[in-house]
Amino acid sequence: MSQVNIKPLADRVLVEPAAAEEKTASGIIIPETAKEKPQRGTIVAVGPGKKDEPLTVKVGDEVLYGKFAGNEKITVEGTEYLIMRETDIIAIL
Template sequence: MNIKPLADRVLIKPVAAEEVTVAGIIIPDSAKEKPLKGTVVAAGCGTKDEEMTVKAGDTVLYGKYSGNEIEFEGEKYLIMRQSDILAIVE
């Protein structure tokens, strides 16, 4: 990965939106919700006031409107501050 987030920012690869419900109903593209879960690809080194608690490989939950979408080498990522992350999924 050639992207290194600065300070307390985190680069996240969102999980793909579900295409079929548990009951087997196919969800059209227009009705899919933005995923709220992703995997941390890279993390900055923190700030003097706040150390980083997430690291590359962590699966995290984040807010619906958190972060900025970027596209790098054909892949879509989110870059956000660590404070926008709600939880680490273990």
């Protein structure tokens, strides 16, 4: 897990997406153009939450999120992160 100096606001979280699968379970190598966007990642920073809604996730949690969640991408020191609202997170693994 990376250490970043970014503090999301309100109910937003900063997620480091997991790497896309390189091979199928049977060993077939997936070409770059056919790889799906990962829907799993690790939370590296969380905001303070909203006044009446505290956050239920914490730094270090591995989460599943929606396919189109986290449209805001940022790159810090060569690592790409997604910023999304906590409501875009489907489950904590």
